Amino acid sequence: PENRHDRKETERFKSFVYDELMQRDKVSLDIFWLRDESLEESENLPEPDVIAAEITENLEAALEQFASIYEEIAPSEDGATEEYEYVTQTN
Template sequence: MPWTQRLWVYDLLTNKHFTLKQNPLRRADLDDFVAAYRPGNRDKREASERWKSFSYNEIIARDKANLDITWLRDESLEDLDNLPSPDVLAREIVEDLAAALAEFEAVAAALEERLSSNA
């Protein structure tokens, strides 16, 4: 017998397209999830467009019981003719990678500083 009867899944990403610079994830983007989660009243959870539960049997019936669960249609995949040009996409990727590298550099510098001050 499984420990849980239902697995609740929230789809935050479909049709949201978060990026580090132009559309970063903000606390307000999580408000719907926080309202739906109801940690103290799990029995009062209600499914919505992005919040859905799956039974144990539904999950084990999936191919290899994987948890790569999607049910929303990604609108960006329907309109492939309106994708940005490759140079725009490449520039966005470079900007995202540069921002991520800067974040990692800041973490590495903070760790080095912490280690040197403890020595």
């Protein structure tokens, strides 16, 4: 709603009273009431450097694919673009 005071609590929104927040340790706003079940497996995650290496490998592979596509569609040395035949699926 336009008026935040008219907003109703939902699964993803909960209102808190000022005094309740002030009673929290260091007035922390780290409030959780929804649990992500996938986070329960977080102790089985690979180390951050392994995750970063996998992300890097995936990005490098994607970059190679885009470079290949660019080479196919880039203008030739004389400035003309090549024509391509497009295949369409029919039902």
